Amino acid sequence: MTTGATGRPGRRPGPTETREKILACARRLFAEKGYDGASLRGIAREAGVDPALVHHFFGGKQGVFVAAMQFPLDPGVLLERIAQAPRDRLGETLATVFLDVWSDPARRAPLLAVLRSAMTNEQAATMMRQFVSATLLRPATELYGIPPIRIQAAVGQMIGVAMLRYVLEVEPIASAAPQELVAMLAPVLQHHLEHG
Amino acid sequence: MTTGATGRPGRRPGPTETREKILACARRLFAEKGYDGASLRGIAREAGVDPALVHHFFGGKQGVFVAAMQFPLDPGVLLERIAQAPRDRLGETLATVFLDVWSDPARRAPLLAVLRSAMTNEQAATMMRQFVSATLLRPATELYGIPPIRIQAAVGQMIGVAMLRYVLEVEPIASAAPQELVAMLAPVLQHHLEHG
Numbered sequence: 001m002t003t004g005a006t007g008r009p010g011r012r013p014g015p016t017e018t019r020e021k022i023l024a025c026a027r028r029l030f031a032e033k034g035y036d037g038a039s040l041r042g043i044a045r046e047a048g049v050d051p052a053l054v055h056h057f058f059g060g061k062q063g064v065f066v067a068a069m070q071f072p073l074d075p076g077v078l079l080e081r082i083a084q085a086p087r088d089r090l091g092e093t094l095a096t097v098f099l100d101v102w103s104d105p106a107r108r109a110p111l112l113a114v115l116r117s118a119m120t121n122e123q124a125a126t127m128m129r130q131f132v133s134a135t136l137l138r139p140a141t142e143l144y145g146i147p148p149i150r151i152q153a154a155v156g157q158m159i160g161v162a163m164l165r166y167v168l169e170v171e172p173i174a175s176a177a178p179q180e181l182v183a184m185l186a187p188v189l190q191h192h193l194e195h196g
Numbered sequence: 197m198t199t200g201a202t203g204r205p206g207r208r209p210g211p212t213e214t215r216e217k218i219l220a221c222a223r224r225l226f227a228e229k230g231y232d233g234a235s236l237r238g239i240a241r242e243a244g245v246d247p248a249l250v251h252h253f254f255g256g257k258q259g260v261f262v263a264a265m266q267f268p269l270d271p272g273v274l275l276e277r278i279a280q281a282p283r284d285r286l287g288e289t290l291a292t293v294f295l296d297v298w299s300d301p302a303r304r305a306p307l308l309a310v311l312r313s314a315m316t317n318e319q320a321a322t323m324m325r326q327f328v329s330a331t332l333l334r335p336a337t338e339l340y341g342i343p344p345i346r347i348q349a350a351v352g353q354m355i356g357v358a359m360l361r362y363v364l365e366v367e368p369i370a371s372a373a374p375q376e377l378v379a380m381l382a383p384v385l386q387h388h389l390e391h392g
Contacts, residue, residue: 160356
């Protein structure tokens with residue numbers, strides 16, 4: 001029996017219920033197998049649905065992860081903003097995107113939660129490492145031919161500034177204006193990305 | 197009754213016991229009042245000893261903190277190594293000292309513990325912020341006249357690389373040779389410290 005014409009729920013789960021079930025299975029599989037080890041097909045099998053439905057809801061494994069982990073960034077959106085920048089303004093664009101994301105309190109709290117759990121939990125660190133590699137580091141390397149270690153040096157600069165500014169709240173970097181930080185970080189990020 | 201000529205312990209506590217008592221009181225006071233708010237005199241009062249004895253054991257408040265928190269770095273030793281570098285090799289010296297410290301597993305574990313607790317505990321973050329400001333950032337500013345935000349940008353670069361290399365263990369930065377990292381980081385650190 002499916003949902004009747006009256007709109008009353010029947011025994012078949014509605015789309016919201018199915019979506020939640022997929023996300024719960026995804027969380028379990030990502031935690032068990034890491035980002036690389038879990039597949040869209042495996043998540044669908046666990047949830048007892050067709051892989052096409054998972055694809056329809058979330059667009060792909062990356063989208064399932066972002067939704068399941070309530071990950072505060074969509075790497076696809078980030079990459080698109082960065083890909084539009086001219087090569088000689090990559091550093092400035094990265095610094096600007098980075099500060100935009102962190103300046104928004106609604107995204108900062110979950111970002112901090114992600115950083116904290118990766119710092120204190122091996123399983124979370126593995127998931128995060130694989131997810132960031134697959135969705136940001138590898139595509140950026142392919143897009144610009146920049147060696148991964150150079151991208152990591154730039155990411156390290158930004159993560160460290162975020163820790164001092166938003167976690168340890170060290171002054172004066174905690175209260176500095178975003179444009180002051182962009183001016184300070186842009187040349188360094190550009191250097192990292194240019195000297196591969 | 198004090199320790200007799202035979203060396204048997206009397207009722208007065210021996211030096212080890214007194215030292216431990218001072219450290220226990222210091223841990224409580226640093227946690228309660230932060231690094232800035234706790235004084236050597238206050239720690240001595242809590243422990244029921246003369247401030248001169250605390251000074252004799254630990255050299256000063258900084259030494260009490262390093263001992264009480266089992267802090268894996270002595271900022272005085274670090275500053276001395278950095279102060280000996282010519283100004284135009286500050287970046288290289290900082291990168292080298294930084295990798296020396298982190299490459300030593302005996303110091304890495306407690307450093308990670310410090311970073312983790314500062315990431316997850318507000319009280320630990322306050323203590324750490326005040327301690328690092330008083331013992332590293334302010335002296336470095338006075339020594340070289342470098343604006344604190346510039347020193348913080350350099351420290352941010354190093355903390356971020358440490359997180360990627362030692363906590364998240366992202367490849368290839370996790371397995372890179374120290375000299376490759378020094379070559380990569382030195383010019384960036386030098387830039388931060390020169391362009392105040």
